[in-house]
Amino acid sequence: MVNHKRRKRLLKLLAEHNTASVPQLVEWLNASPATVRRDISWLAGRNLLTRTRGGATNLQQKKRGFPLTSETFQNNIQCYAERKRAIARYAAGMCTEGETIIINGGTTTFMMAEFLVDQHLKILTNSFLMAERLLVSSENEIILPGGKVYREQNVILSPFDNDITQHHYAAKMFMSVYGLSLLGLMEADPLLIQAEKRLISQAEELIVLADSSKFQKKAGLILCGLNRVATVITDTHASDSAVQLMEQSGIRVVTVEPEAMPPQINTPNYNPAFDYQTASMYQSEISH
Numbered sequence: 001m002v003n004h005k006r007r008k009r010l011l012k013l014l015a016e017h018n019t020a021s022v023p024q025l026v027e028w029l030n031a032s033p034a035t036v037r038r039d040i041s042w043l044a045g046r047n048l049l050t051r052t053r054g055g056a057t058n059l060q061q062k063k064r065g066f067p068l069t070s071e072t073f074q075n076n077i078q079c080y081a082e083r084k085r086a087i088a089r090y091a092a093g094m095c096t097e098g099e100t101i102i103i104n105g106g107t108t109t110f111m112m113a114e115f116l117v118d119q120h121l122k123i124l125t126n127s128f129l130m131a132e133r134l135l136v137s138s139e140n141e142i143i144l145p146g147g148k149v150y151r152e153q154n155v156i157l158s159p160f161d162n163d164i165t166q167h168h169y170a171a172k173m174f175m176s177v178y179g180l181s182l183l184g185l186m187e188a189d190p191l192l193i194q195a196e197k198r199l200i201s202q203a204e205e206l207i208v209l210a211d212s213s214k215f216q217k218k219a220g221l222i223l224c225g226l227n228r229v230a231t232v233i234t235d236t237h238a239s240d241s242a243v244q245l246m247e248q249s250g251i252r253v254v255t256v257e258p259e260a261m262p263p264q265i266n267t268p269n270y271n272p273a274f275d276y277q278t279a280s281m282y283q284s285e286i287s288h
Contacts, residue, residue: 006031007039011137012117014049014058021055048136077107082258083211083235084108089115090233090256091174091209097121099171102199103130105155105192106176108209116140124168124202126155126195143168150191157195173203179217180210182245184226186219193221205230212238226251 006029013020013028020028025036044051049059077084087108092115095101103109105127113133116123124143125131131142147158175196179186185208187193200206206228212235226249233254234243246253 003039005139006035007043008137008139010036010039010043010056011048014056015137017058019052019055019057025055077110079107080211080213080235080258081261083237084209085111085114085261086256086259087209087211087233087235088112089259090254091207092116092119094172094207094231095119095121096171100124100168102168102170102173102175102203103127104173104175104196104199105130105153106209108176108211109174112174112209113137124170124199126157126199128156129154153189153191153195155192155195157191168202170203172205172207173199174207174209175199176209177214177223178219179214180208180226180232180242180246181218182226182249183222185223185229186217187221187223188219190221193223196223200224200228207231207233209233211235212242215239215242 009029010025013025017024022033022036022040025031025040026033029036031039040049040051040056043049044056047059050057084107088111091109092112095116097120100122101124103112103123103125105125110127110130110133113130116134117138120139122141122143123130123134124145125134126145128144128149131144134140134142145156145158147156149156175185177185178188178192187196200223206224208229208231210232214234215238226246229246229249229251231252231254232246233256236255236257238255243253243255
């Protein structure tokens with residue numbers, strides 16, 4: 001097994017078992033003790049796991065003095081988490097092997113990463129957290145736009161109109177939004193409007209991931225009209241009137257039952273300090 005595949009498998013095993021000894025990893029990975037120890041050292045050096053005496057444990061989220069994500073993102077991802085996870089699971093199930101998709105930088109869309117681990121897709125995303133998680137845990141091809149990282153919004157945005165996104169066509173775009181109304185998809189941040197309008201224009205089918213609370217939210221900025229939306233995935237707490245409003249606008253509405261969060265998912269399993277060196281090293285290994 002080549003290095004990057006074995007290391008990704010090691011991380012998956014730790015996500016499942018939380019902790020493992022070197023002998024256990026030797027058996028699971030069919031690798032030598034020396035190779036396993038090197039992998040643990042390599043991953044620990046990039047803050048992707050915690051090294052222990054005789055093995056390793058799944059990386060626990062730690063508070064840092066230089067987080068790239070705001071407290072807002074960390075709080076939002078835990079709000080209605082059971083609803084968001086069920087929505088994310090259904091959305092991931094809509095993907096077809098080998099296709100190109102776009103995923104924007106919301107908290108519900110971020111949860112899709114867990115269910116895309118075993119897929120083989122080409123994924124264009126403006127979320128550095130989504131890119132990091134998929135890069136180290138899956139075989140998907142990840143494409144990021146060039147530009148500036150905006151910590152508060154968890155997006156990468158290019159100041160130029162002719163960035164990389166205009167050269168990629170996607171069958172589907174999965175996006176989270178601030179709110180939905182008769183006027184369309186709403187956002188509260190002008191920066192997100194700028195980032196997401198570019199992505200929307202590159203996708204054939206727009207799929208909105210919105211837990212039921214989004215139908216009560218109002219904002220002053222319209223991202224696009226409902227006529228651009230093909231599907232809305234929400235949860236069973238959505239009111240009949242909200243669902244009917246979407247359906248009367250020609251939108252397919254899917255409602256899913258909220259699902260309990262596994263213990264290891266209660267706290268988002270990502271490293272808040274996005275390690276660009278790690279990403280580039282993975283890319284380097286994959287290309288060889």
